[in-house]
Amino acid sequence: MAVDVLYFAWLRERIGQPRERIETRAATVRDLVAELVALDEWHAAALSDLAAVRVALDQELADLDAPLAGVREVAFFPPMTGG
Amino acid sequence: MSARVQSESFDLGAELSGFGAGAGAIVTFSGLVRDEGGRLVALEIEHYPGMTEKALAAYGAEAAQRFGLSDWRVIHRHGRLAVGEPIMMVATAARHRQAAFAAAEYLMDWLKSRAPFWKREIGPGGAGAWVEARSEDEDALSRW
DSSP: OEEEEEEOHHHHHHHTSSEEEEEOOOSBHHHHHHHHHTTOHHHHHHTSOGGGOEEEETTEEEOTTOBOTTOOEEEEEOOOOOO | OEEEEESSOOOHHHHHTTTTTTOSEEEEEEEEOOOTTTTOSEEEEEEOTTHHHHHHHHHHHHHHHHHTOSEEEEEEEOEEEETTSEEEEEEEEESSHHHHHHHHHHHHHHHHHHSOEEEEEEETTEEEEEOOOOHHHHHHGGGO
16 A cells, blocks of 8 residues: 655654655554665664654554554654644 | 644734633733743744644643633644744633633643644754753643
């Protein structure tokens, strides 16, 4: 399946683009991260410390073990600093 | 009862005109850009269009239900904001002050750690570091 993968803040900068379309067989977010890390050194660097990465699936916060079935949009970003 | 995400500034007084009509208590909070001892000239705020609006509306509705609010408003800005400019505001209206204060604190705690905004420091020499999330802000959520 294909998913839109979005990046924000320093993840966007390290990867060098705000979004990309990825063909994936990943069952969970964690599986997708493994596929992304294998793409190139920029993805690997951005996603090296998962403790510093938050995830949203179709614009709802989710965790790394959440299933990807039916998901169209996956976003990765640092801990939020609103307010 | 509304949530807005916008780049333009807002006028706190104008926002409160007609807000919470009939309530016994209105609490407002507004956050401004600090200069951090002269280190900063501005903040650049990035957000996740689409998710941000949904998250703010959801946290507002949750606060309304939990604290029995008769009205609420959340405004959060994005883009480049100079020192002294307003970043965001929350307003809560309830029958009594305890609920209005608690709901405003609740909304602030959720906005800080669960609304998809990211701040970057802008110093006199240009763009600086991304602001790091504070563990105290994360811990504050546990009281709810």
